[in-house]
Amino acid sequence: MTAKTTASGVAYDVQGDRADSERRDAAMQAFVRDFARTAAIHMESCLRCGMCATACQFYVTTGDPKYTPINKLRPFEQAYHRHIGPFAPIYRLFGLKSNVSIEMLQEWEALIYDACSLCGRCTLACPMGIDISELIKEARHGMYKAGLVPDRLELMDRTTKAWGSPASPSDDFADIVRDTGEENGVPVNVDLPKADYVITVAPAELTEHTKALTDIAKILNKIGASWTYSTAGFEASNIGYINGDLDLQEKMTRKIIDNAVAVGAHTLILPECGHAYGAARWEASRWYGKKVPVRVIHMTEFLAEVVNGGKVKLKKFGETTSFHDPCQLVRRGGVKQAPRDVLKALGLELKEFEDHGELGWCCGGGGGVVSNVRADPLRFKAFEIKRKQVEDANTQHFVTACGQCRITLTLGAKHAKWDQKVESLLELVADNLED
Amino acid sequence: MDLLAFARGPALSFSLAIFVLGVIWRLVGVLALSPWNDLSPPREGAPPNWLSAIQAVFRKMIPHRTFLTAGMFTTANGYVFHIGLAIVVLLFVPHILFIRSLFGVSWPGLPNGVVFGVGALTAASLLAALAYRLTSPVLKLISRPNDYISWLLTFVPVVTGLAAAAHVGARYETLLALHVLSICAFLIWFPFGKLMHAFLFVLSRGATGVRFGHRGAQL
Ligand code: SF4
Ligand code: SF4
Secondary structure, three states, X not given: OEEEEOOOOOEEEEOOOOOHHHHHHHHHHHHHOOOOHHXXXXXXXXXXXXXXXXXXXXXXXXXXXXXXXXXXXXXXXXXXXXXXXXXXXXXXXXXXOOOOOHHHHXXXXXXXXXXXXXXXXXXXXXXXXXXXXXXXXXXXXXXXXXXXXXXXXXXXXXXXHHHOOOOOOHHHHHHHHHHHHHHHOOOOOEOOOOOOEEEOEOHHHHOOOOHHHHHHHHHHHHOOOOEEEOOOOOEOOOHHHHHOOHHHHHHHHHHHHHHHHHHOOOEEEEOOOHHHHHHHHHOHHHHHOOOOOOEEEEHHHHHHHHHHOOOOOEOOXXXXXXXXXXOOOOOOOOOOHHHHHHHHHOOEEEOOOOOOHHHOOOOOOOOOOOOOHHHHHHHHHHHHHXXXXXXXXXOOEEEEOOHHHHHHHHHHHHHOOOOOOOEEHHHHHHHOEOO | OOHHHHHHHHHHHHHHHHHHHHHHHHHHHHHOOOOOOOOOOOOOOOOOHHHHHHHHHHHOOOOOHHHHHHHHHHHHHHHHHHHHHHHHHHHEHHHHHHHHHHHOOOOOOEOHHHHHXXXXXXXXXXXXXXXHHHHOHHHHHHOOHHHHHHHXXXXXXXXXXXXXXXXXXXXXXXXXXXXXHXXXXXXXXXXXXXXXXXXXXXXXXXXXXXXXXHHOOOO
């Protein structure tokens, strides 16, 4: 792994020591492989109207046109027209679209990874309905194969391959859960052979937010559910999905689904993590090859289910709150009402941000941006939007339903020397169960 | 054969043929790619895919308010020249007569003076769109030759049409021939460049509509 700089002064990381042309070809092949109909339609349809720019936190807070969402796809747009589009033979014959250069890919690494949180806000702004963020995710498949990924993300990739999780070795998982259970005085289940619910985690639960491990345990114990954590399938954040490493994405997907099937679970509960929801709820069947035989739900959906179903009663706050909508859960996941129902059940009066729900602004850290330290300055800039939203709402609480958003927001506040606590919806429920 | 006869005859037939074949080629080229079969269970109560697609086509007619503030010029000006073009092309009596001579169908038109005014407004709106493209840093960066060619081949028929209708600049027959030839160029270019969005917008919006509808997400 080496950090380098392009001729125009853009920093990029590179993995492996292959020839440049080999990298370029690997990127193109990976990008064109599995190129499906919707992606092709979207590659054909751009009007070059620029509407997507004003949707993107990175453009809005810097004013730099290079952060225009559709510009982040430029090398891949060229590759599409040269290799896949309906007129590809004509383009090649007349040399109308040159082959993408390695310099271009190097330069675009930062745009594709550092300056895109895959938040999907641009998709909502595009008058043609082009799903730009999905295309950027596909572009990452090519970048990963080219070995042009920010080192920090590649490190997480390698750690996950070795440990089964980017945060801690699989061998330690059961101990972490048991220790946390003891520490918080909550009985926990690990590696039970059979259970109705299997609980999965994301890196946040194994690092900053270990209390979440027992928060969900407390609720499941309260409703008398049969449940377990499993060493064989605990990691749901799926760094492969974020990095563009499809092999790892498949492996991590199969692991949690196969485990849930082996345990005979009817429900797999995903952690408070947005990308886990994208990877497991919407893309798992692609890797599983058929319908996933287990119900896959997000923690927030589970909370809404037990609260709305009257299975748990909650103490009421009688206070005000604002809510940060995690992009993958709400805008790209369709789970908008569930967190609002839970907040209401907690007696928290929700003061919505002006742009909320599907129009909400990203925390700035999705898509691996929060882990990619190189992107810190850009991320802190993007954070200004969220800070303003929270300050304008002026509420007693500020809640979200994604651990990675929470870390991003907490880091942003710390950097801005702004004293603002970010609370977890799961934690609020677990701490306020009526006896 | 004089220029006008050439324009109305072989040139127009050739251009229409390229237009039709090119459009079919491009649409088939993308639609023939295999779809990614989404086997994930849809959100409870999700509309059927066809309905999500149709809803998205209409939903995307007007941007969300939050995007409209910054995109007001693009949106409003876009509406002006699209509606202007539709009026000029479809409601100008000589056009209707010409279409009747080709396809045998016709409908009532608008008074020539009104259409002339709309044509002038359309030309002004197109010029404003170009000025914006040439001055906005975002648009300058993302624009391709395609955008300028498509602009030019839309603008020239409007201007030659106005000139022919006003009988200014040259002999009427010559102006009319130039007008028809500019339309030929428009038709030939249409399938290859971004003019194709007149067809693609349905597919593009619809596809995202299906993806979002399946998930119970709002577009
Ligand atoms: S997905 Fe979000 S961060 Fe990425 S380009 Fe679109 S608006 Fe910007
Ligand atoms: S908003 Fe859509 S059509 Fe307009 S430039 Fe961006 S991607 Fe292209």
